[in-house]
Amino acid sequence: MLQAGEWAYSETLKEHFMNPKNILQGENTDDFDGVGMEGNLQCGDQMMVVIKVDKEQDVITDCQWKTYGCASAIASTSVLSEMVKGRTLDAAFHISPKEVALELGGLPDHKIHCSVLGDKALRAAINNYYTRNGKEDKVKQEQAKVICQCMSITDHDIEDAVLEGARTYFELQERTKCGTVCGQCKDETEVLLEKFKHIHFGA
């Protein structure tokens, strides 16, 4: 007979969950050069990332965080904070959720969304650093605007879904899963749905 597996997730994830690295102690972020926060408590995930930067080299020297969320969320922020140290701002900016998941030894499909907020919070922190240091020109706006925070669905995703045939809010949800968690984005999504239907189909 098989025995219980050691853990619900990978060993690396377990290690980062049991002994998370670089948790921000207290709530004072004054010593940091950039602060970013993404997600909200209603969705079940919220992450904050703070960074210190070597201003000569534009290299991240320290990265700390706070996370409200499940084991995957805690572990992925922890592993992200280790990954970015020593990277240039530019390299750190382009870390993808896939890389984070890989570093964790893999994440189950239904847990991928738990890890996407970490790198978004990191990008927000980097942009925050540029803004604070008069380098607004370097601020890289996310080209698309996130409408559904919970599922990380952008206006581009909604437009694509409309182009692919979604005509009602329900069909949009079926395709993109937008608004399927906290539902706070419903009004904004419906406005966009009507807008894209009008632009592309004159409806």
Add this chain to the structure above:
Amino acid sequence: MADMKVYFDHNATTPLHPEVKKEMIAAMEMFGNPSSMHAYGREARANVEDARRKVADFLGAQEREIIFVGSGSEANNTVLSLFVCGSSQCIAGSKTRSTIITTKIEHPCVLETSECLAHRGVRVKYLNVDQYGKIDLDQLAGMLGDDVGLVSVMMANNEIGTIQDIETITRMVHESGALMHTDAVQAIGKVPVDVRRLGVDFLTLSAHKIYGPKGIGALFVKKGTPYCPLIRGGHQEQGRRAGTENTLGILGLGRAVEMRALEMPKEEERLLHLKRVLRRGIEERIDAVHINGHPIDSLASTLNVSFTGVEGEAILLYLDLEGIAVSTGSACASGSLDPSHVLLATGVDAELAHGSIRFSMGRQSSMQEVEYLLDVLPPIIQRIRDMSTAYIKGGLHAASR
């Protein structure tokens, strides 16, 4: 203390009662098909019917009113599916009474079946519950009418333990001419259940919640109630559920209800005491907690607590590392993205639903286990809160401090 094992997830499933295990091991050699007329078959038949008598006695029913099925979910699917018959040949009047009423806090096997029936043309109405999980009887009165064929209300809720007044509900339902079903999977073996006193037409139970084996349940169908099988093609269970009987499971269920009849009466007071100590301990040692469920009309063994600013799966897994098994209403633990539909129906906000933990105790739960949990839990909650954004600038609770 990390080698201490505490199982506080009895609403999910229970270990076999030693007496059940003994009975099932003794019956391992009994392989006969109860439908066979020879000695092997007759032995199996005699034991299956003996178990049926035990289950009937336990519920205050007649033996003919008990159908063995594969699970509580199957029993619930069977009852609800009675009402999609395209013709009214099987169940007279089911065409004119094609509305089903159920609640927003039922088990998914009722809710999802209801949704499926709705796609197939059945009208389904959902009752709201109050902040404690009790259904609104006035709303029920308003919904009942000559279009309603069936009302299905769970007796005790699996997540928050709230117990409904099935007797009163059944009276109202019968006055309107509809049939009454109760999913009693969580109530059976924890509170007295007498089908005659309740008056219900259908009642669902499952063996593995009462220290019996998995894969076996029973459906009570009151004599004279219209019925149509979900699984067809055999004369087993008097043609009401095809498929060769799960003889070992049936024996286990029979023994399980016998043991419940013996042990249940003495158990409730003890479990209530444990729950009081657990609840008081949590409230005293941890701030910003919210107790879910009804303060009085609730299962003695079930305590559901939400912890502000903490996500439930993290609590569950840190407790698991300490040898304690619980469950959570958080989305993250369920494989879906929505937190508990039961807690949302009681009006608890999404964040508190994500941060909910269900402690469900059982016949072997002890004060020592409760005390161990109360030692381990507060530092875990503190640890998670220390890394939570809920308690920093810009987090939701920062402003309230």
